[in-house]
Amino acid sequence: MAGIKDVAERAGLSIATVSRALSGKGPVSSRSRERARAAAAELGFVPSYHASSLASGRNHNIGVVVPSVHRWYFSSVIEGISATLIDAGYDLTLYNVSEGPKHRQSVLNDFLLRKRVDGVIAVALKLSEAEIRKLLAVHRPIVGIGGTLPGAASIRINDFDLAVDATNHLIRLGHQRIAHLTGGSVYEQDFELPGTRQRGFERAMQDAGLAVRPDWNIPADFTIQGAYASARTLLGGAAGRPTAIFAASDEMAIGAILAARDFGLRVPYDLSVIGFDGHELGEVFGLTTIDQGARDQGSLAVRMLLSGLEGDAGSVATEAEYPAKFLIRSSTAVPPDDSPGYRH
Amino acid sequence: MAGIKDVAERAGLSIATVSRALSGKGPVSSRSRERARAAAAELGFVPSYHASSLASGRNHNIGVVVPSVHRWYFSSVIEGISATLIDAGYDLTLYNVSEGPKHRQSVLNDFLLRKRVDGVIAVALKLSEAEIRKLLAVHRPIVGIGGTLPGAASIRINDFDLAVDATNHLIRLGHQRIAHLTGGSVYEQDFELPGTRQRGFERAMQDAGLAVRPDWNIPADFTIQGAYASARTLLGGAAGRPTAIFAASDEMAIGAILAARDFGLRVPYDLSVIGFDGHELGEVFGLTTIDQGARDQGSLAVRMLLSGLEGDAGSVATEAEYPAKFLIRSSTAVPPDDSPGYRH
């Protein structure tokens, strides 16, 4: 395995000059640079990652912590992050903590503190201030996506306002009997999004003077399957059904649409459904939704991180609000005539 | 930032003893071990990853190369890999090459050769022998999942035979007019699965003396959306429609079912659909499929890799065939009465 020493000998240069020539840092005559390059190529020299990191203190490696790699939102963010990092010459170390608190603990305490990443992107992860402080002590830049990290930079959409908008969209169409599918349950403690969107929904309903029925505020796990099951219960309910559903994710909205079809309900004529995300699959269902550009958020997070890494100025804890796009398709319409929610 | 030196001073021990105490290697009196541990805890000492890797030659880091992180199969495999690696104390460096050949090249040539991972798991990636040789020169263990890697270990299901089984399942029910949704197009050059399943389909059809219509052999990109579009064309065709569809992935099968519903076709009474994968969402659709245990495959790959890493014997290029499970649910049945494909 050829080392830089071998390259230096072959090129007739000192180790220092070869290092400078290959890394592009510091002044090197073009003649020496050429020689170094040639020698390195001939020997198939690849610098040792660990040695160079140890000496320079830079890893060229970003840690990404996600609560799941399976769900659409996270895999989209990861794709955005990954593509941008590869272009920048950085590695991406993935920490998926979907297995529960045990993994979450060990990632936070054992893995991330070993100085092997230059920065951390935490996706939709709720961290305590103590946890953030510990991380910041080791890694200068931390960027959160989805949910604020007190003391660190973050990118987020305005979940609350957007949830209000989504709900208002339904209300303005004339709906009064509106149900909400929220994320809920499992990840409750690690997340903050579900609650925020739910609060936006409740606020809009209250402002419009509409009732928020607790039994129409259903956790559905963020998945198609979960929402399908929840929506079946909801729509099969004897005590009347909603004319519209606001789902806190597109996957749940799709689950709701599938359930509606089972009952012979036509979307949007019998039931309006609005989602939240911008899932590609939404097109197939004509889903009205709020496109939050998950991929772009990932890409943006990387750029923030990297700029905070190269220029030291950017270490400020900025909070970027990502602009989401309201996407009106064909899954929402005025409520059916016979509905008590109809308004003229 | 406390180093091992500080810990040694505080504990009144030598650096060497502290290192041995904390790593658990080499003989250390329980008294010294206790002292070292205490001092490390007090100082919040975390060993420098790079220094220890440089000195020991071990990275505790596995590289995972995937052609996409978005599609169900890959995110499932990644989850399996991730969970198993975290338990083993290993990092997972993710290389997603979905952006095309440029990223594929730079990952293979620049990233993976920098000796920063102890081993590589390549998921459904077709590598040339030259590429494998180059990787093997740097990293001892390489494990492929889905598709064989000449010269390296691999885990795979028997795509061909399973595709034959799936097709035969339909044939035995009495279907004669069977279409196939294959993966196709984009990833063609990096993949081998799509072709294999397609060949299995064709073989079973031929063996049963049934016609394989080229226009019923449709690429659908492995996605729900792609299959939905393809199936709409297929089912809307004036020249008669198939009574059954075999989709090379569950996502495509679901897309086909959605398209069928659009045409008012009831699954399975008017149309049988069989998938391939074991997607959780299949339950919602009652999808008959072949569960290939993607998550488990990931987990198994890690165990193979790690055992080849610790015990040096395992470096043999074994090919493990993963047992898939045929999962009969309610999306397949005998063809409709009026169908020319009906057989009594």
Added chain:
DNA sequence: CGAGCGTCTGCAAACGTTTCCACTGGTTGG
């Protein structure tokens, strides 16, 4: 009671880069 063995310990040499510093020789400006 001494040799021998095993456990435990510390010194110091790796590991393979980057980068500070000092030094050269040539150019520029006063």
Added chain:
DNA sequence: CCAACCAGTGGAAACGTTTGCAGACGCTCG
């Protein structure tokens, strides 16, 4: 014409661990 500067170079000191080697110490066994 000399001082000041600058691009280019090489020596050598980091970076923070692991680990080979050898010594110290306490036991056991003959």
